[in-house]
Amino acid sequence: MYLGMDIGTSELKALLLDAHGEIVGSAHAALTVQRPHPHWAEQDPQDWWQACGRVVSELRQQYPQQWAAIRSIGLSGQMHGAVLLDNESNVLRPCILWNDTRSAAECDWLRDHHPEMMALSGNMIMPGFTAPKLVWVARHEPDIFNRVAKVLLPKDYLRWRLTGEFVSDPSDAAGTLWLDVAKRDWSDELLAMTDLRREQMPALVEGCAVSGRLRASLATEWGLSSSVVVAGGGGDNATSAVGVGAVAPGDAFISLGTSGVIFVVNDTLQADPASGVHAFCHALPGRWHQMSVMLSAASCLRWVCNLLSVTESQLMEEIAQLTDDALRRAPLFLPYLSGERTPHNDPQATGSFFNLRHETSRALLGYAVIEGVTFGLADGLQVLGNAQISQCSLTGGGARSTVWAQLIADVLAIPMVTHPASSSGALGAARLAWLAEGGKEADVCLKPPVVARYTPQAERGAWLSQRLALFRLLYQQQQAARTLLP
Numbered sequence: 432m433y434l435g436m437d438i439g440t441s442e443l444k445a446l447l448l449d450a451h452g453e454i455v456g457s458a459h460a461a462l463t464v465q466r467p468h469p470h471w472a473e474q475d476p477q478d479w480w481q482a483c484g485r486v487v488s489e490l491r492q493q494y495p496q497q498w499a500a501i502r503s504i505g506l507s508g509q510m511h512g513a514v515l516l517d518n519e520s521n522v523l524r525p526c527i528l529w530n531d532t533r534s535a536a537e538c539d540w541l542r543d544h545h546p547e548m549m550a551l552s553g554n555m556i557m558p559g560f561t562a563p564k565l566v567w568v569a570r571h572e573p574d575i576f577n578r579v580a581k582v583l584l585p586k587d588y589l590r591w592r593l594t595g596e597f598v599s600d601p602s603d604a605a606g607t608l609w610l611d612v613a614k615r616d617w618s619d620e621l622l623a624m625t626d627l628r629r630e631q632m633p634a635l636v637e638g639c640a641v642s643g644r645l646r647a648s649l650a651t652e653w654g655l656s657s658s659v660v661v662a663g664g665g666g667d668n669a670t671s672a673v674g675v676g677a678v679a680p681g682d683a684f685i686s687l688g689t690s691g692v693i694f695v696v697n698d699t700l701q702a703d704p705a706s707g708v709h710a711f712c713h714a715l716p717g718r719w720h721q722m723s724v725m726l727s728a729a730s731c732l733r734w735v736c737n738l739l740s741v742t743e744s745q746l747m748e749e750i751a752q753l754t755d756d757a758l759r760r761a762p763l764f765l766p767y768l769s770g771e772r773t774p775h776n777d778p779q780a781t782g783s784f785f786n787l788r789h790e791t792s793r794a795l796l797g798y799a800v801i802e803g804v805t806f807g808l809a810d811g812l813q814v815l816g817n818a819q820i821s822q823c824s825l826t827g828g829g830a831r832s833t834v835w836a837q838l839i840a841d842v843l844a845i846p847m848v849t850h851p852a853s854s855s856g857a858l859g860a861a862r863l864a865w866l867a868e869g870g871k872e873a874d875v876c877l878k879p880p881v882v883a884r885y886t887p888q889a890e891r892g893a894w895l896s897q898r899l900a901l902f903r904l905l906y907q908q909q910q911a912a913r914t915l916l917p
Contacts, residue, residue: 432500433868434490435861436483437507437667438585440464440474440528440689443482447490447497448861452877455497457857458489465525470532470778472769473525476514476588483589487653501655504593504645505864506664507671507856508586510606513564516581523575526585527564529606530690530726532770532778534563541566545624552621553612553702553710554605558770558778559726562608562625569626579631582607586664587633594643594661597633601712602669604635612719613700615712638665638673638714639866662860662867665714668692668722670859673714675824675850676878680718683820685839685847687829691728691804693811695721695820706814707773714863715872723773723811728804729829731766731782735800739793747832749794750801759894761795762786763902764803765909771807774814775906779913785905801835802895805842806902812843822846824878825885826855833883840885841892842899847885850878 432455433448439462446457460482465473491498511529516522527533538556541548541563548562549555556563561582569576583591584607587599601615609625609632611618617632636642645659664670668686675684677696686692700719702710709722727734736743753761767780784799812820825847829835840847862875 432497432502433861433864434501434504435507435857435859435864436486436504436589437670437856437860438479438509438589439667439856440509440530443479443486444855444857445486445490446857446861447494447501448858448865449497452875454858456490456494458486460485464528468533470535472528472531474512474528475525476522476585479585479589480592483592491654499654501659503660503662503864503868505662505670505860505862505867506586506590507667507860508584508589508603508664510584510603510666510668511559511561512585513561513568514583514585514588515568515575515579516583517578518580520581520591523578524572529559530769531564532558534558534567535778537563537566537570541624548608548621548624549704551618552608552610553700553704554608555704555707555776556608557772557776559772560606560608562621565625565627581633582627582631583633590642590661590664593645593649595646596643598642598663599633599635600638600663600665600714601635602638602665602714605711606666606709610712612702612710612712636663637716638663638669638863639716641867660867662863664860664863666711667856668694669711669714669720670856670863671826672696672720672859673862673876674855674857674859674879675826676876677824678713678715678718678872678876681819681821684824684826685808687729687804687825687827687835689728689730691725691808691811693723693808693815695815697721703816706816707776708814708816709773714859721815723815725766725804725807725811726769726772727766727782728807729827731764731768731800731804732797732829734768735797739796741793746793746797747834750798751834753794753798755891757795758798761802762791762799763898763905764799765902765906766800766803766807773811777910780906780909783905783909801832801838802898803902805835805839806899808839809842809899810903820845822848825849836883836885837888840887842895844887844892846887848881849883851880851882
């Protein structure tokens, strides 16, 4: 048996995978985000460990025999977060998350003083990445910065609690701006730009390699063998790619989670930092990927449902009853509730509705939200440039909606396929655990069954393209209007 754990933004998920590649069971524990100031997003790493304990308890109770047979653990996690530890491995402050945009000024400083950073890292300097966060800490919390002994990414903090080892992997490390992505190793030059040193970083192993063994005391407490190993794992999108079998050049998927991601596999590094497209290492050796990332995707749907006091499933049912004629006149929505990354790199961007009327129903508001997120994905696809995508897997919570899946196919003009709901970062993490235990990639990294297929509808695509043009104009107007604000 293999255990996969995925630290997301809204929950920690875990699943058990058997030696035939079948999912035996899964569990999850909710997480919350603290936003003490505008542009801030933080979590307490101790909350991840407590959530880990809850999912372990649930899986042990429900699947005792399978649990006892676990031989390897894989880890997946939200990227870019800054977990800061002192010399005694105490957490110095709450983790600054991937969707925290407080470091916009520090990004400007890095671009002005170290313009070579983008060429060396292969990526645009954005507030979501880890390096600008540490510049912010150095400026605003110097006492904490001076005590930093280790900088860990979220899943790697969990690894340290599991094994006592400070280790990361190239796919997750690529999102820090400290990695030489082509060489898959830390860059001393990039680290020096933020007054950090290699010894403050974790060691690196590939995602399918062994990073350590479960602590003996923890193995006893959890009822597991002391020989259980922990795989390198990966950033959430790279592990999700392993989960959906996107491991060969040209394979692609879209993730509709808290954020929205288009992910395309490459066999060489395809860096274009000026476009805002991320160029990262894959979780498997010898592969890289391009990725466009929007900061708010399914989280926009949760936001509007909370405002309207309606469940997501109920609102999606109401949206499904709308006619195309009604949808053509629906409001438009800019989905920038946390600013935006690809392609705008605009932490000051905000969400907004356009074309509201007395007769606007909550179903139309809901449609405007999922359409706006889909248009944001279209902007990301546009800057992916030469990526040739013939078919795309759709994953994440938003993939459960047939209405949304069809809308994405129509707007992007790409066939979409969906898979069983458990095809996620946790599944990819479990597969990496299997590989670390000796599994063969050809046997482990299979594409999961297709649940449904969505073919682009040209007639709908025509009027949606007109609305997309208006969506893009509204963002340009918002940019201009912000110059008039104090």
